[in-house]
Amino acid sequence: MEYIVLSVIIFCIGVAGILLRRNLIIILMSVELMLSASNISFVAFSKMHGNLDGQAVVLLLYVLAACEAAVGLAIIVGLFRLKGSVDIQLFRDLKK
Amino acid sequence: MIFYLIAFGIVVTAILTIASRNSVVSALWLVACLFAQAILMVTLEAHLVAAMQVLLYAGAIMVLILFVIMLLNLTPKELKWKFIAGERLILGSGVIYLAGVMGLALWIIYKKGASFVPAAGGGTAGTVEAVGKLLLTKYALPFELVSVTLLVAIVGAILTGRGK
Numbered sequence: 001m002e003y004i005v006l007s008v009i010i011f012c013i014g015v016a017g018i019l020l021r022r023n024l025i026i027i028l029m030s031v032e033l034m035l036s037a038s039n040i041s042f043v044a045f046s047k048m049h050g051n052l053d054g055q056a057v058v059l060l061l062y063v064l065a066a067c068e069a070a071v072g073l074a075i076i077v078g079l080f081r082l083k084g085s086v087d088i089q090l091f092r093d094l095k096k
Numbered sequence: 097m098i099f100y101l102i103a104f105g106i107v108v109t110a111i112l113t114i115a116s117r118n119s120v121v122s123a124l125w126l127v128a129c130l131f132a133q134a135i136l137m138v139t140l141e142a143h144l145v146a147a148m149q150v151l152l153y154a155g156a157i158m159v160l161i162l163f164v165i166m167l168l169n170l171t172p173k174e175l176k177w178k179f180i181a182g183e184r185l186i187l188g189s190g191v192i193y194l195a196g197v198m199g200l201a202l203w204i205i206y207k208k209g210a211s212f213v214p215a216a217g218g219g220t221a222g223t224v225e226a227v228g229k230l231l232l233t234k235y236a237l238p239f240e241l242v243s244v245t246l247l248v249a250i251v252g253a254i255l256t257g258r259g260k
Contacts, residue, residue: 005201012197017114025119043142055222056230062152063242067249069157073164074256
């Protein structure tokens, strides 16, 4: 139970980071935080059920986190080239 | 008891990650948070996962993020505290949101008590042999699919980051 509560707390901190901050890099790091929160609950479930399936899934999730970081950072670099800033308030071209 | 110590460390470093003004400081706090999570996984006997957490997450991914932060070379003006809308409103609602989450979590723990019961009979030690065998037998298809995803992500990152 405590592990799931801890996982929820970290996930919610990540959500708060996404909703509150305007720096794109910190938003990406908040997404990483949310992904890592799921890892904790996977490992805790693995321990709770007495098999190793959860830990195997966590190893697959690391690869997905790496993919997400690589693509996300490429997008951030592209946006920085476009506007010269990583402030998300500047990226409102679709609103015009 | 040791769980609460580690959990406190994880939560504090996670909050500092999203609250730091400077992205580099924020990234270093995130490294600390992921490292504390690795310690938590050691206490859950997930040894391979803990090692991979340090090597892949706190190592490779965070180096990538720090590298991009250095590459972007933000000016001091960029590093100012910035919120989506009105500062007071956002800061207030953020504090209320986090306090609500924490309060709810503490209330659940207080109400339900510590009911985390590990399965009897052991066999959950995440050694390289056990997890590796599972990964190449039962999870062989997801393992291959995730490698395809990685390939697609590499191609996508190169195409996106190449510029004109």
